[in-house]
Amino acid sequence: xxxxxxxxxxxxxxxxxxxxxxxxxxTILQDIQAxxxxxxxxxxxxxSFARNxxxxxxxxxxxxxxxVIVFNAVTHADFEHDMTYETAFLKAGExxxxxxxxxxxTLDREFNKVNSFYKLKVEKARHESLALTRQMEALVAxxxxxxxxxxxxxxxxSVDINALSSKSKENKVTVGDLIKNxxxxxxxxxxxxxxxxxxxxxxxxxxxxxxxxxxxxxxRENLKKVEERLQRAFIEFYQKLGHLKNYSFLNTSAVSxxxxxxxxxxxxxxxxxxxxMVDSSYLTSSDEIHKLMVRVESTFIQHFSNSNRRQGMNLLxxxxxxxxxRTTFSTGFFFGCATSLIIALALIIHAxxxxxxxxxxxxxxxxxxxxxxxxxVVLHVxxxxxxIYFWGIYRVNYSFIFGFKxxxxxxxxxxxxxxxxxxxxxxxxxxxxxxxxxxxxxxDYRIVTELIPLFLLAxxxxxxxxxxxxxxxxxxxxxxxxxxxxxxxxxxxVNLPDFFLAxxxxxxxxxxxxxxxYICYYGFGDFRQRQRNTCRSNDVFTTFYFIVAVIPYWLRxxxxxxxxxxxxxxxxxxxxxxxxLTIVAACLRTAYTLNRGTTWNITAWIFSGxxxxxxxxxxxxxxxxxxxxxxxxxxxxxxxxxxxxxVYYAAMVLNVLLRLVWLQTVLDLKFSFLHRETLVALLACLxxxxxxxxxxxxxxNEHLNNVGKFRAFKSVPLPFNYQEDRDQDN
Numbered sequence: 001x002x003x004x005x006x007x008x009x010x011x012x013x014x015x016x017x018x019x020x021x022x023x024x025x026x027t028i029l030q031d032i033q034a035x036x037x038x039x040x041x042x043x044x045x046x047x048s049f050a051r052n053x054x055x056x057x058x059x060x061x062x063x064x065x066x067x068v069i070v071f072n073a074v075t076h077a078d079f080e081h082d083m084t085y086e087t088a089f090l091k092a093g094e095x096x097x098x099x100x101x102x103x104x105x106t107l108d109r110e111f112n113k114v115n116s117f118y119k120l121k122v123e124k125a126r127h128e129s130l131a132l133t134r135q136m137e138a139l140v141a142x143x144x145x146x147x148x149x150x151x152x153x154x155x156x157x158s159v160d161i162n163a164l165s166s167k168s169k170e171n172k173v174t175v176g177d178l179i180k181n182x183x184x185x186x187x188x189x190x191x192x193x194x195x196x197x198x199x200x201x202x203x204x205x206x207x208x209x210x211x212x213x214x215x216x217x218x219x220r221e222n223l224k225k226v227e228e229r230l231q232r233a234f235i236e237f238y239q240k241l242g243h244l245k246n247y248s249f250l251n252t253s254a255v256s257x258x259x260x261x262x263x264x265x266x267x268x269x270x271x272x273x274x275x276x277m278v279d280s281s282y283l284t285s286s287d288e289i290h291k292l293m294v295r296v297e298s299t300f301i302q303h304f305s306n307s308n309r310r311q312g313m314n315l316l317x318x319x320x321x322x323x324x325x326r327t328t329f330s331t332g333f334f335f336g337c338a339t340s341l342i343i344a345l346a347l348i349i350h351a352x353x354x355x356x357x358x359x360x361x362x363x364x365x366x367x368x369x370x371x372x373x374x375x376x377v378v379l380h381v382x383x384x385x386x387x388i389y390f391w392g393i394y395r396v397n398y399s400f401i402f403g404f405k406x407x408x409x410x411x412x413x414x415x416x417x418x419x420x421x422x423x424x425x426x427x428x429x430x431x432x433x434x435x436x437x438x439x440x441x442x443x444d445y446r447i448v449t450e451l452i453p454l455f456l457l458a459x460x461x462x463x464x465x466x467x468x469x470x471x472x473x474x475x476x477x478x479x480x481x482x483x484x485x486x487x488x489x490x491x492x493x494v495n496l497p498d499f500f501l502a503x504x505x506x507x508x509x510x511x512x513x514x515x516x517x518y519i520c521y522y523g524f525g526d527f528r529q530r531q532r533n534t535c536r537s538n539d540v541f542t543t544f545y546f547i548v549a550v551i552p553y554w555l556r557x558x559x560x561x562x563x564x565x566x567x568x569x570x571x572x573x574x575x576x577x578x579x580x581l582t583i584v585a586a587c588l589r590t591a592y593t594l595n596r597g598t599t600w601n602i603t604a605w606i607f608s609g610x611x612x613x614x615x616x617x618x619x620x621x622x623x624x625x626x627x628x629x630x631x632x633x634x635x636x637x638x639x640x641x642x643x644x645x646x647v648y649y650a651a652m653v654l655n656v657l658l659r660l661v662w663l664q665t666v667l668d669l670k671f672s673f674l675h676r677e678t679l680v681a682l683l684a685c686l687x688x689x690x691x692x693x694x695x696x697x698x699x700x701n702e703h704l705n706n707v708g709k710f711r712a713f714k715s716v717p718l719p720f721n722y723q724e725d726r727d728q729d730n
Contacts, residue, residue, distance in 0.1 A: 003257050010250055012243055013397040013703065014712035018117040019247075020110045020254040026261070028103045033265045035096035068270040069104060071277050084112045085277060091268075100266060107258070107274075114251045115283045117710075121244055122288050128237055129292055131718065132230075136299060138720045139230055141187040145218045191216060192721045193226070226719040227304070231315070233716040234300050238316045239406070240713050241293045252284055318407040327413050334420035341427035348434060364675045366521065366530050367433055370453040372681045373514035374426035374460075379685055380508065381419035383692025388412040390696055394641040396703045402497050403714060408474040418472075422460065429456050450527040457518060489558035493566065496702065499559050500695075505552035507691035509586075510684035512548045516541070542594065549586045553579045571622075578618050581611040589662060612659050619659075619694060620652055625701040639704050651693055658690035 007022055072086040087108050089101040193216060216222075255278050259271035278284055297316065305312035354360060389412040391398045399409040429452045464476055479501075485492045486502045505512075520535040521527055535541045560576035563569065585607040592600035620626050626648060631638045636648050661683045674682075706712070 003253070007250060007254055008395075010246065011395075012247065012712050013395045014400070014706045015117075015247065015710055016395075017707060018114065018710060020114055020251050020258075021106075022254045022258060025103065025107060025110070025258045028099065028106060029258070029261055029265055032096055032099045032103060032262075035099050036265070039095035068268045069273060073277075083115075083281070085115075085281070087274070103262065107255070111251075111255060111278070111281075111283075115281055118244070118248060118251075118283050118286075121247075122286065125237075125241060125244065125292060126288065128240075129295070132233060132237060132296075134722070135230055135233070135718050135720055136303065137187050138191055139226055139303070142216070142218065142226060143223060145188070146220060146223045188216060190722060193217075193222065194717055194719060194721050229717065229719040231300075231304050233718055234296060234304070235316055235318075236713060236716045238293065238296045238300070241289055241296065242317075243712065244289050245293070248283055248289070252278060318405075327417060331413050331417040331420060334417065334424050338420050338423040338427060341424065341431065345427060345431060345434070348431070352434075354434065361675070362530055364677045366526070367453070368675075368677050368681075369514050369517045370521065371426060371430055371433075372677075372684075373511050373518075374422060374456070375681070376508060376511045376514070376684060376688060378419050378423045378426070380504065380688050380691070381415060381422070383688060384695070385412040385415035385419065387692060387695045387699070388415060391699060394700070396641065396699055397706070397712075398699055398703075400712070400714070401699060401702055401706070402500070403495070404478065405474060408472075408478075410472060410475050414472065425456060425459075429453060447528060450530065451522075454518065454522055454527075486555050486559075489555045490562050492562075494559045494563050499556065500698075502552065502556045502559060503694075504691060506556065506582075507687045509549050509552065510680060512551065513545065516544055516548050545594075546587055546590055549590055550583050553583045553586065557583070575618065575622075578611070578614050581607065581614055585611040585662075608662050612662070616656055616659050619655055623694070623701065624651075624697040625704070626652065626697075637701075637704075639707075641700050641704070648697075651697060654693060655690060658686050658693075661686050 004022055004026070007019075011019055068090055070088045070090060072088065073083045074086070075083050085108055087104040089097070089104050091097050092101045256271070256275060259274050263269060263271045297312070300316060301307060301309050301312035305315065349355060354363075388398065388410070392412070399406070402409075432452055433449060463471060464480070466473070466476070478497075482497045482501050485498045486505070489498075489502070492498070517535065520538065520541050524534040524538070526534050557576050557579040560572045560579065563572040564576070585604070588600065588604040588607050592604045625637050627635055628637045633640060633645060636645060640648065642648065
């Protein structure tokens with residue numbers, strides 16, 4: 001791999017604007033190379049007398065060739081290492097000298113940008129290390145109080161000082177313990193514990209502006225919580241230091257590579273001199289990050305892994321989730337199985353003329369709504385796998401945005417494996433059902449065969465809730481946690497994974513209605529005779545038919561209300577209006593579907609039109625950040641990750657068209673060759689596809705916001721809160 005590609009691949013995506021612009025510097029070198037070729041060809045076309053003068057001049061000038069550039073370092077008084085570097089190019093009068101001077105001006109600007117950014121991040125890291133030091137001091141004192149015995153040699157009160165001054169054994173037992181007790185008391189004085197675990201009660205206290213600290217209770221349960229929080233904070237801090245170290249190395253390597261290319265193209269010897277300046281800069285000469293990493297390793301191993309270095313380093317440096325060959329093989333295997341089963345299903349339907357049998361309508365009204373649930377889920381998961389694939393190509397840091405634990409995030413192959421596996425199981429169940437024909441005499445069905453969809457649903461739910469470490473347990477638990485937070489929307493702080501999943505649910509209304517039909521079909525015993533009369537005539541089922549369509553939008557509405565209360569941002573109120581309009585429109589469309597009538601039709605038209613216009617504007621302008629005025633990319637935004645602008649224009653048009661699928665409901669469009677349930681399923685699939693497109697651009701916009709703010713790390717809440725911190729907050 002060439003250095004340019006390797007350089008980009010190893011960048012921290014959110015910091016990409018802070019790296020050396022290696023690609024732009026290469027374009028300047030290409031201009032220099034082209035200019036020198038022209039000057040060489042011109043010199044060769046000169047008369048022999050002129051060429052001799054040029055050679056003589058070149059020989060005489062070789063003495064000063066070592067002094068191609070001169071540096072000027074400006075030191076700022078407020079910070080010892082705060083310097084900016086300026087390079088004077090001494091050969092500007094030569095042919096192509098202007099391009100070379102422009103190259104050094106650009107290189108200086110880029111290097112000063114990198115140097116300043118690195119100093120800023122190191123300074124922040126230094127402040128964070130001081131905060132962690134105080135937290136560790138409090139932890140050691142807290143641990144000493146809980147255990148109520150003399151701490152081991154690893155439980156020294158101070159993190160910066162490895163041990164107290166050596167004393168005799170007698171002094172350690174008598175005087176030393178008293179000193180430590182007094183030190184522990186003074187350390188814990190004025191400290192409270194931060195409450196980070198959210199509950200409905202904590203939500204009420206947040207609304208009432210009640211403080212989020214509680215008095216110290218020296219219990220083993222609290223000690224365990226404190227240790228877990230501090231362990232996460234140390235791991236996150238260590239990874240941040242590793243990124244800073246990699247940032248310094250990558251940019252230094254980029255400067256070295258670009259200067260070597262310059263020397264090769266210009267036939268000069270400026271690289272060595274320029275790299276001497278780089279080596280003396282803060283970016284390369286500072287060893288602050290190395291010292292911090294050593295201290296973190298020492299503290300972490302000592303206090304969180306019982307002085308076991310291997311165990312401690314494994315926690316500090318989690319292994320990346322590598323793609324295994326068996327995952328690729330299994331994905332291909334299940335894809336082949338699913339494809340074969342689809343072909344077999346089509347052949348069976350054609351050979352037995354199932355579509356022309358009297359029981360076809362009954363099947364479409366009973367069994368099809370049960371099985372289409374799995375089809376909706378499989379399609380949505382496939383779209384999510386496609387999102388992951390394209391996020392990876394365009395370097396959208398989705399794992400950071402969603403807050404996945406490093407090393408546990410699923411790649412697109414893993415997600416495809418799950419979708420194709422579920423698809424294969426579902427198709428097998430469908431074929432088993434189709435193999436059974438209704439007895440024309442008794443009108444009776446084999447109950448076991450009719451229970452196959454229920455068995456399949458139970459299997460999927462059991463796998464999702466399985467507590468054992470199989471089938472991506474961390475991802476399943478993450479999904480269940482976020483789903484629970486969505487259901488309990490007003491009682492928990494709304495993070496991006498919460499409202500992102502709730503938005504996915506708004507595109508799965510028909511799946512939720514299928515689950516409702518599961519309850520009705522099997523609960524009322526209709527599966528014994530394969531009929532739907534009980535469900536259709538039941539008022540409770542009709543009522544929940546409305547409610548189920550509203551639930552996902554209602555959850556998003558509650559999330560918006562919670563964000564208004566916490567963030568005092570009116571934009572969430574406008575977003576809440578969008579979901580409220582959608583709720584009204586969905587209810588009116590459902591009412592028109594069940595009752596018909598001109599009044600229902602007109603009101604459904606009006607509210608659906610307003611809701612669609614509102615939601616389309618919000619999708620494109622707010623969620624995607626497009627249609628910005630005065631940007632260089634017409635009707636788009638300043639920064640685009642996809643190089644082809646037509647992709648964005650096509651996505652906007654598709655979003656508008658797919659938003660209009662509700663027209664089928666109010667226009668009452670019917671197709672003689674399609675059953676009503678089939679048409680509903682097709683329209684639901686179009687909505688899922690629209691959601692998949694929305695997902696990519698929504699996360700792209702979020703990623704660009706993180707890039708603009710250089711947001712590359714999650715803030716980890718610390719366990720202890722000091723009195724001066726509370727005074728500062730007040």
